[in-house]
Amino acid sequence: xxxxxxxxxFAGGAAAVLALVGLATPFVTRTESTTTLDRYDTVLVDGVKxxxxxxxxxxxxxxxxxxxxxxxxxxxxxxxxxxAVPRTRIVCTGRRGDGTTVDIPVRVTAVSGAxxxxxxxx
Numbered sequence: 001x002x003x004x005x006x007x008x009x010f011a012g013g014a015a016a017v018l019a020l021v022g023l024a025t026p027f028v029t030r031t032e033s034t035t036t037l038d039r040y041d042t043v044l045v046d047g048v049k050x051x052x053x054x055x056x057x058x059x060x061x062x063x064x065x066x067x068x069x070x071x072x073x074x075x076x077x078x079x080x081x082x083x084a085v086p087r088t089r090i091v092c093t094g095r096r097g098d099g100t101t102v103d104i105p106v107r108v109t110a111v112s113g114a115x116x117x118x119x120x121x122x
Contacts, residue, residue, distance in 0.1 A: 009102055032118070035055065037114045050067070051118070053081050061074065084111050089107045
C-alpha cells in the first residue's frame with residue numbers, strides 16, 4: 001500500500017498544476033492586439049492608413065491556437081488591410097488542416113496616434 005504522504009503530495013502537486021494552468025490560460029489566450037503603424041506594417045486602403053493584411057493574418061494565426069486546449073490550429077488569410085479607423089471590421093478566413101474554413105471577424109477597437117488596437121473572435 002502506498003505511503004499516505006506520497007498520495008497527499010501527489011494530489012497536492014496535481015492540484016497546483018491544474019490551478020496554474022487554469023490561472024495562466026486567460027493571459028495566454030488573448031484575442032486583442034496593439035500594433036504600431038510603421039512603414040513596415042502599413043498599407044493604404046481607400047486612402048486610409050491600414051495594418052497590412054499579412055500582419056493581421058499572422059497575428060491572428062498565432063493567437064487563435066496558442067495552447068493545445070484553446071482554439072483550433074488554422075492558416076489565416078485576410079482579404080484587405082485593417083483600416084486605422086475605430087469600429088472598422090473585416091472578416092479573415094482560417095483554413096483548418098482538414099480543409100474546412102472558419103470566418104474570423106476582426107475589428108478595430110481603438111486608434112491612438114500610430115497605435116492600432118484590434119481584436120478578433122475565436
